[in-house]
Every structure is written in C-alpha cells, then in structure tokens.
Amino acid sequence: MTVGEVLRRATEHLGKTSETARLDAELLLAHALGRQRIELYTDFDRPLDNGELDGYRELVARRARREPVAYILGEWGFRRLTLAVDPRALIPRPETEIVVERALAHLRGLEAPRVLDVGTGSGAIALAIADEHPDARVTAIDVSPAALSLARENAARTGLTIELLEHDLREGLPGGPYDLVVSNPPYVEPDELPTLMPDVREFEPHLALVGGGATEAVANGALEALVPEGRIVLEVGDGQASATAALLGGLGYADVSTTPDLTGRDRVVEGRRV
C-alpha cells in the first residue's frame, strides 16, 4: 500500500470516532515514518514496507480507542514551543494561546515584570510567556507533583527559566507581588464530566479538568498577590465568561473585559487590580 492509500483507509477508520480523522491519520503517519506531515504529500505514491505498516497500524489503533493524538505523539505545539505532553498534565489547547496573547499585551513595555501562572500543568503558559517576554520573571504553581515534573522537563527541553512550586491555590497564592496573575484553572463542573468527549474524560487528568471553585479562588488570591494596577487574565469554560466577568467586577477589579477564542466564544476574562 502507498502513503496515499494508507491515509485514505486510516481516515475512513478513524472517522468513526474522531472529528479530525484526516488530520489525525496524517499526524500519526508522519510520526510513524519520522517525517514532517507536509512531506507525506510529496511521497504520496511511495509504498510502505511491512515494518512501517505495522508501526502505523498500532498508532491508529490507539487513536481509534480515543487516546488523544498529542499523547500518542508525545509532543504538541503551543505558541512558538514544542512541548512534551503525556497524561501527567492537560494537553495545551489553542484557546490557551489567546490567554498568553492577552498576558503578553499587559506585559508589553514592563521591565522585568513578575508573573504567576496558577495551575501550570505542562508549563505551557509560563514557558510561552518566558519565551516571548524574555526578561519576565515567571513563577508557576501546581498542586500536582506529576504535572510539575512534566513542566520541569519542558523547561529543560526549551531552555527557558521559570520557577516551579508545588502549591495548592486554595491556600492563597504564594510570593509576589506580581504584575500579572494568569491562569487556566480547572473549570468543568463535576456534573459535566460525563458529558465530555471520551478522549478528554478517559485520558486527561481529572484534577486538570474539574473546577470546584478554582476560578473564584484564583480571583480572590490575586487580589492579595497583585501589585496595584496589576492584571489578572483567566481562561474560562464556554458559557462562563459573563459570570466570571461579574465575579471580577464584584471583587473590585476594574477594566474587566472578555476576549473570544478562534471560534468566536468568549473564553478569556481579565481585569485590573485597582
């Protein structure tokens, strides 16, 4: 079978369980062959040998069992970085890149700003800020030692320096004062968990998903941890933006505003400590 034929068949098979079957099939085949995805198109008529086919079949079977592509590949792109990803932490999402964009907008022009990333997971937000605002002094916390070990690996992999601390956000936010507190906290309501796609529910850490008041705790904690005029930037779940904006307003934050994700849903809420 040729590259083109294998892709067609894998796409058909994955289409039963994945909304991104063609993309999944291409990413997994590129990974199996040790090539860039774009190279598949110049090699469309190349036959695969048996070893390549077996390796690819195994990856497709994992994806058909709903394992996320990012975990199968073991790495995933976020902003300008390629981060290691595995079940120790949430897979960084495209909407979180907009959280970073809003955070960077507030840091622009500040010299050596202090930044706290609450619930850092793979380290995605903290590392992207350290990468794109190089003199920022970034601290990142998580309650999960497993997530922190992955974030540490990603710091080493990217060569970026951030401070990583094991800390429970419900005990208040450590250190400071910070110019910016940024967070993508867990925000799924416990009763919503069964409604999530199996790819998420059965593979990603529940500690990273289920909220139970984390957003409120970060907003409260940031009041103490921010410098006057410091900013808070929060990712929220679909449909949660207006409640979170009201929460920030009620706590006395000024200039509360929301930013949509690439699909037009309000997913980032921010405010200024007065």
Ligand SMILES: C[S@@+](CC[C@H](N)C(=O)[O-])C[C@H]1O[C@@H](n2cnc3c(N)ncnc32)[C@H](O)[C@@H]1O
């Ligand atoms: C939605 S994930 C975000 C991960 C990463 N920041 C990202 O955007 O990809 C939330 C993170 O918060 C962490 N977390 C959950 N409860 C926490 C708590 N009580 N204190 C600190 N971190 C917590 C989880 O371990 C998880 O890594």
